[in-house]
Amino acid sequence: MFVENQIEVCALGQHIAMSAHKARRVIDQIRGRSYEETLMILELMPYRACYPILKLVYSAGANASYSMGSNEANLIISKAEVNEGTTVKKLKPRARGRSYPIKRPTCHITIEVRDLSIPKYEPRDFLKYEPRDYLTLTLQMRRILI
Missing domain, CATH: 3.90.470.10 (Ribosomal protein L22/L17)
Incomplete structure (x- = not known):
């Protein structure tokens, strides 16, 4: 399972x-x-x-x-x-x-x-978001990585 x-x-x-x-x-x-x-x-x-x-x-x-x-x-x-x-x-x-x-x-x-063999995040997760500026991009990246 x-x-x-x-x-x-x-x-x-x-x-x-x-x-x-x-x-x-x-x-x-x-x-x-x-x-x-x-x-x-x-x-x-x-x-x-x-x-x-x-x-x-x-x-x-x-x-x-x-x-x-x-x-x-x-x-x-x-x-x-x-x-x-x-x-x-x-x-x-x-x-x-x-x-x-x-x-x-x-x-x-x-x-x-x-x-460790399973990656913590997938690279395609970054493509879901369309940030308006640099600050929201870093906040969204931080949310995915944590």
Whole structure:
């Protein structure tokens, strides 16, 4: 089931039981790298955050090969972000009938994968527009390239 004109595919992991700060430490290392290089880096890093991120990168690669029919050698991690999720709040019983609050943070991780073999824009897109002046031409070109 190939989708036309799709160049990016994402994988989303929600409610991962980990601080967003700890997951960002790993995500910053893989952003912008190739798919195969990312897998090697994640398998060798000694952090607990690597395992759920590795599963998401595998999932994004599988999504890309299924929906776009792309080869995994042509994939790069175009966007990787970590957002804070809900915080599970519990009370831990302490001495003399007291209790201390415990916060268990969660995070949401998004990995977007882009295929380099598919061009980001087609040259004929520039021919659709008839700009009146130079300013509108640059604005329209900027809109297409972004």
